[in-house]
Amino acid sequence: MMLEKIHGGVVMALLYYLDGEILEEEPKVSAQDRGYNFGDGVYEVIRSYRGKLFALEDHVERLFRSASYIDLKLPYSPDEMSKLITDFYNKSGNPEAAVYLQITRGAAVRNHTYERGMKPVVFMYSKPLDDKPLSYYEGGFKAITVHDGRWDMCQAKTICLLYNILAKQKAKDAGCDEAIFVRDNGEVTECGSSNLFIIKDGILKTHPADNRILSGITRKYVIEVARKNGVHFRNEIFYKEDLFTADEVFMTGTLSEISPFVEIDGKTVGNGKPGEITLKLLHSFYEMVRSV
Ligand SMILES: Cc1ncc(COP(=O)(O)O)c(C=O)c1O
Known part of the structure; x- marks a missing residue:
C-alpha cells in the first residue's frame, strides 16, 4: 500500500x-x-x-x-x-x-x-487526511505574485497544470504557500490551486467566474457564507496594487478551505494577522462543512 x-x-x-x-x-x-x-x-x-x-x-x-x-x-x-x-x-x-x-x-x-x-x-x-484544527488556518499564510500567462480556458479543470505547477514551485522556493496570478494588465485572477478574495473597507471581492479562473466550489460556498453573515460582496476585477492596500486577503480551495494571507511579496497584509471578517467567514465555513 x-x-x-x-x-x-x-x-x-x-x-x-x-x-x-x-x-x-x-x-x-x-x-x-x-x-x-x-x-x-x-x-x-x-x-x-x-x-x-x-x-x-x-x-x-x-x-x-x-x-x-x-x-x-x-x-x-x-x-x-x-x-x-x-x-x-x-x-x-x-x-x-x-x-x-x-x-x-x-x-x-x-x-x-x-x-x-x-x-x-x-x-x-x-x-x-488529518482534519486540521482551526488554529492551523488562523496561523496565516504567505504568497508571492507571479505572471498569469495561462490559456483562456481556465474555467475547465483539466490535468494540464504545468503553468500552475511552476508558479507553485516558485512560491515554495520563495518560502511561501501559494502563488497569486497577475495578468499583463495587472488584473489579479486567482492562485496556483485556489481562488483569491480581498476585503477593502468592509467589501469582499473576488474575480468574476469567467474564463480566467476556475470557478471554485469553495468559492461558491464562501460567497454564500458571506451573504449569510451580512458581508457585502462583489464579483469584481481588482489589480495587483489592490493586494497591498487591502485590509484582508485570503484564498479558498477544497483542501485549503479559507486560508488567510498575512504576507504577499514580503509585504505585510493588513496588520499582519488574519482580519476580523476573514476570521468570521473562516469560522462559519469551518463549522458548516463539518456539520454533516
Ligand atoms: C486553479 C484553481 N483555482 C481554484 C481552485 C479551487 O477550487 P475548489 O474550491 O473547487 O477546490 C483550484 C482547486 O484545485 C484550482 O486548481
Whole structure:
C-alpha cells in the first residue's frame, strides 16, 4: 500500500479505482494514455468530512462542464458518476479524505488528433487526511505574485497544470504557500490551486467566474457564507496594487478551505494577522462543512 497511518487507532490507506476495479495497490495505466502523453483529461478533488463527501453534486456538475469544454464525452450520466464516486469513497472507509478523480480521453498511438469513440480512462483514489484544527488556518499564510500567462480556458479543470505547477514551485522556493496570478494588465485572477478574495473597507471581492479562473466550489460556498453573515460582496476585477492596500486577503480551495494571507511579496497584509471578517467567514465555513 502506498500510504498508511493511524487515524483514531485505525490503519488507513490509500484506496484506488481504475475502470471498474477497486484496488489496494496503485494501478498501472497504458503509457499511450493521452493523459500521460498530452495532459488530455479532466479532474476533480472532493473533500469528505466525517464520512460524507462535501458538495459532491457541485463537483460532478463541474466535471461534466470541464469535459464538455475539452470535447470529451464522459461514459456515465451525472447521477451514475455521483454513485460511482460515493460507492468507491464508502469502500475506502476514510472519514476525512481527499478523493481525486481523473478522466482522460483514453489510450491510443500518439497523435494530436483523437477519435471520438475512444474509451475514457477513469481513475480515482481516496487519500486519508488529518482534519486540521482551526488554529492551523488562523496561523496565516504567505504568497508571492507571479505572471498569469495561462490559456483562456481556465474555467475547465483539466490535468494540464504545468503553468500552475511552476508558479507553485516558485512560491515554495520563495518560502511561501501559494502563488497569486497577475495578468499583463495587472488584473489579479486567482492562485496556483485556489481562488483569491480581498476585503477593502468592509467589501469582499473576488474575480468574476469567467474564463480566467476556475470557478471554485469553495468559492461558491464562501460567497454564500458571506451573504449569510451580512458581508457585502462583489464579483469584481481588482489589480495587483489592490493586494497591498487591502485590509484582508485570503484564498479558498477544497483542501485549503479559507486560508488567510498575512504576507504577499514580503509585504505585510493588513496588520499582519488574519482580519476580523476573514476570521468570521473562516469560522462559519469551518463549522458548516463539518456539520454533516
Ligand atoms: C486553479 C484553481 N483555482 C481554484 C481552485 C479551487 O477550487 P475548489 O474550491 O473547487 O477546490 C483550484 C482547486 O484545485 C484550482 O486548481
